[in-house]
Amino acid sequence: MAWQAVMPALAVLSAELRFDGLTPDVGSVETKYGNLLHALYEHIDACYAVMRCVAPAPAKPAQWHQMAVRAQKVPGAKAFEDQVIAYKNLSLGPTVNLLKHGESRLRVLAFRSRFAFTLGYFIDGPQRGGIIGPAPTVHHDGNSAFSFNRDILIHWWWLYRMSELLADVVERNIGSKMLPVSDGNGSGVVPSEAAQEWVKLCRAIAAIPPDFMPDESEKPYPLVVVPPTGASIRLEYPAPRRPNKFDPEAKIGYSGPT
Known part of the structure; x- marks a missing residue:
């Protein structure tokens, strides 16, 4: 699973870059995080495939799931698309497109100071003058990066959020409430190894500190809260608190291989 491959790889790389004398395995993170971005984009297409299955086929066959859903006028699908389209077309899509078709690379970089450490990346591409730097189609300027x-x-x-919107579409079209799998005895969701791994992943993401890149220091971010039992997850966007202030003394401590 892409998510479960990324988190340990980032933890290892962070530890390697914090201490001098270690050779960081940057390539592993670049590959695994790139795979995650591809998987997230494919997940959006999979959501359209599900919506396509809950309504009669359109009169004119459509090759793409998104076009078929629009032609079918699936109830609830417009609300899904209205909310997801900016994330797909303006955020995730351009990045995945460059990695897949533009021969760009995901390049890791890190800011370090005595008190702070921020690990991030940029998608490389040609800039004015023929130099390689943050791709203009993804980053707002040549000094931009994502934490x-x-x-x-x-x-x-x-x-x-997409899962919530998709569940609403399915419920509206099949006429029944989507419920978690039960053991039949009223004790709730059946515990499984996969579920426990997901809880561990939720906790790891909830523990991420709001330490971001300089140009992200004023941007909103989601808050993820998981109680000790792991029985639920709460997400709030934007978070009710500001990100941690970026340390002005931080310098680029690693900018990846050329």
Whole structure:
């Protein structure tokens, strides 16, 4: 699973970059995080595939799930699309498109100071003058980058928000409430190894500190709360508190291989 591959890899890389003398395994994070971004984009298409199945086929066959759902006029699908389209087309889509078709690379960088450490990345691309730097189609300027902390929180929030919107579409069209799997004895969701792994992942993401890149320091971010029992998860976007102030003494401590 892409999520479960990314979190341990980031933890290892953070530890390696915090201490001198270690050789960081940057390539592992670049590959695994790129795989996660691809999986998130494919998840959106999978949501359209589900919506396509809950309504009669359109009169004219459509190759793409999104076009078929629009032609079918699936109840609730417009609300899904209205909310998800900006995330898909303006945020996630351009990044995945460059990685998949533009021969761009995801490049890790880190800011370090005596009191702070922020790990992040940028998608490389040609800039004016022929130099390689943050791709203009993804980043707002040549000094821009994404922190893994904020990026993961944003994608995690959208994962749950899309699931909520998709569940509403399915319920409206099949006429029944979607409920968690029960053991038949009224004791709730059947515990499983997969569920426990998901709870561990939820806790790891809830523990992410709001330490972001300089140009993200004024941007909103999601709050993720998981109680000790792991029986629920609460997501709030925007979070009711500001990100931690970026340390002005922080310098780029790692900018990836050339």
